[in-house]
Amino acid sequence: MSYKQVPLVVIKRLPRYHRYLGELLKNNVSRISSTDLSEKMGVTASQIRQDLNFFGGFGQQGYGYNVEMLYNRVSSILGLDKGYKTIIIGCGNLGHALANYTGFANRGFTLCAMFDTDKEKIGTEIAGLTVKPCSELEEYIKLEKPDIAILAVPKTAVVSVADEIVSYGIKALWNFAYVDLNLPGDVTVENVHLSDSLMTLSYRMSENKGNDF
Amino acid sequence: MSYKQVPLVVIKRLPRYHRYLGELLKNNVSRISSTDLSEKMGVTASQIRQDLNFFGGFGQQGYGYNVEMLYNRVSSILGLDKGYKTIIIGCGNLGHALANYTGFANRGFTLCAMFDTDKEKIGTEIAGLTVKPCSELEEYIKLEKPDIAILAVPKTAVVSVADEIVSYGIKALWNFAYVDLNLPGDVTVENVHLSDSLMTLSYRMSENKGNDF
Numbered sequence A, B: 001m002s003y004k005q006v007p008l009v010v011i012k013r014l015p016r017y018h019r020y021l022g023e024l025l026k027n028n029v030s031r032i033s034s035t036d037l038s039e040k041m042g043v044t045a046s047q048i049r050q051d052l053n054f055f056g057g058f059g060q061q062g063y064g065y066n067v068e069m070l071y072n073r074v075s076s077i078l079g080l081d082k083g084y085k086t087i088i089i090g091c092g093n094l095g096h097a098l099a100n101y102t103g104f105a106n107r108g109f110t111l112c113a114m115f116d117t118d119k120e121k122i123g124t125e126i127a128g129l130t131v132k133p134c135s136e137l138e139e140y141i142k143l144e145k146p147d148i149a150i151l152a153v154p155k156t157a158v159v160s161v162a163d164e165i166v167s168y169g170i171k172a173l174w175n176f177a178y179v180d181l182n183l184p185g186d187v188t189v190e191n192v193h194l195s196d197s198l199m200t201l202s203y204r205m206s207e208n209k210g211n212d213f
Helices: A008-026 A034-041 A045-053 A067-078 A093-099 A102-106 A134-144 A155-167 A194-207 B008-026 B034-041 B045-053 B067-078 B093-099 B102-106 B134-144 B155-167 B194-207
Strands: A085-089 A110-116 A148-151 A172-175 A188-191 B085-089 B110-116 B148-151 B172-175 B188-191
Touching (some): A008 A067, A008 B194, A093 A110, A102 B194, A194 B172, B008 B034, B034 B045, B148 B155, B155 B172
């Protein structure tokens, strides 16, 4: 099935559906009405019905949604059932924090290796992995074919690192440096620009917008 | 002036305008056409004109935009000229990374204090600040009145920490824990849910969406 007609704003809500449905599953809730789900998520029931209709509309009148089916469906749409292998490049505080975050593994992302150029970090152990030197990136990527590279390197280094690893075959980057990367069209880049988020907070404070963003 | 009619999608682009205009300023570019700005930002010139029209339309036919004026205007709309004081609660790897990120100070956010409950962290120095015990939060917040609390605490602690500091008068939270906070309407919360971003990347990989998100 193709989801090309699905608006971005709906796609952006899918991780939240995933999170709430996962919590329901954990609490052994097997079905839920759009009204109850909407209260939990703080959006309208009609929006929930509209959103989920984009993916085939699983709700049944008088029964609601089958939580497990919906959770699996959302997981599958998000690609979480593919078992992506990730590597982290940059083992400073941010890379360290990301490596220790168990939430990624719970969602099917397996951290396979960590890289740094700093001799003091190479050889140390983080999250059960021994930090490798960046000089081994080419061999590792060509041999192990990780799916996603997490870039936790300084802004000044990110463009050359990204170009390099893309030339070795990496097709997806999760970039934490405050630079927009220009890469070939078949490379998927998701940027986490933390300053943008802080500026959005600042905007909402100065406009007194509340929390309905 | 009120910007209440400005669509969310335009607001979300403002930090990027701020970033690109800041780079132009640094490179001593004093004016720019919507066409040139659009090429730099990878959006259409017509979208740029539309976006900026929401804030009063500063472009002049045949001249383009005055970069400094536009930069200052965008800064002001984002509230970056207010000089917000921030504190970080949670001094693990993530809190540490955030404290050392100079990009925030450059945008007018001043980090004034860091807090933790861990005895091994209390008293250590991070980014030139001595980590204080969380037991001093009440006194500090009531006395110093920081504007923004950055929450880099574990998911299990975030709800009680948020409730506590809001009761001391904090009105804005930048939350990195993977929990949506329910707080009084006059408290502004911006969540950075990193898993959501990773899931968006995964979705785009599985759908081969390219980078036009």
